[in-house]
Amino acid sequence: MATLEERIKKLEDRAEIQDLVALYFKATDDDDELAVADCFTHDAKFVATGFEGATGREAIMAFLASARSYMAQTVHTPHYVHIAFKGANEAEGVTVAHLEIGMGETTVFAAVRYLDSFSRESDRWKIARREMRVVHAGSWDDISRSLIDPENVRWPGAEPTISDFPRRRQL
Numbered sequence: 001m002a003t004l005e006e007r008i009k010k011l012e013d014r015a016e017i018q019d020l021v022a023l024y025f026k027a028t029d030d031d032d033e034l035a036v037a038d039c040f041t042h043d044a045k046f047v048a049t050g051f052e053g054a055t056g057r058e059a060i061m062a063f064l065a066s067a068r069s070y071m072a073q074t075v076h077t078p079h080y081v082h083i084a085f086k087g088a089n090e091a092e093g094v095t096v097a098h099l100e101i102g103m104g105e106t107t108v109f110a111a112v113r114y115l116d117s118f119s120r121e122s123d124r125w126k127i128a129r130r131e132m133r134v135v136h137a138g139s140w141d142d143i144s145r146s147l148i149d150p151e152n153v154r155w156p157g158a159e160p161t162i163s164d165f166p167r168r169r170q171l
Contacts, residue, residue: 013091017118018083020118020125021093021095028074029073031068036061037060041126044060045128047130047132048131072101072102072103074099074102075099075100076098078095078097082094094114094116096112096113099112107139107140108138111134111136111137112137113164135165137154137155138153138155150162150166
């Protein structure tokens with residue numbers, strides 16, 4: 001059985017990771033590039049459905065800057081982070097969130113899951129890998145049918161595609 005100190009440390013680590021996720025979203029919405037960059041390890045990897053992504057903090061920031069150049073105001077709302085520790089300095093998690101993104105002449109609403117790996121770097125938890133996967137996405141007009149349409153990922157200017165997490169019906 002873990003000692004009281006070990007159990008408290010795990011709770012502190014869990015809170016720090018949850019704060020890291022919240023900080024990432026706030027910094028992204030605020031266009032605070034320095035704070036976003038500081039969320040990642042130096043050798044982190046970021047990928048997203050339909051995008052190649054990037055490896056390394058500087059490359060990730062260039063990738064995100066390019067993606068955000070097509071966006072107006074954004075609202076990233078994390079709902080929860082499920083965390084599994086893999087050791088004292090490694091953890092994996094799933095962050096479930098909703099996004100509201102001004103793109104072109106419309107606002108896009110999306111539900112996403114970030115498949116994350118976290119590492120302790122310089123005594124702080126940081127994102128070592130972030131993989132954004134889409135549950136559904138579309139303009140406000142598209143959203144009215146997005147959970148019943150099989151091709152429910154509808155980014156402006158792109159062909160509709162299926163969800164990364166389609167419903168698996170049990171018979």
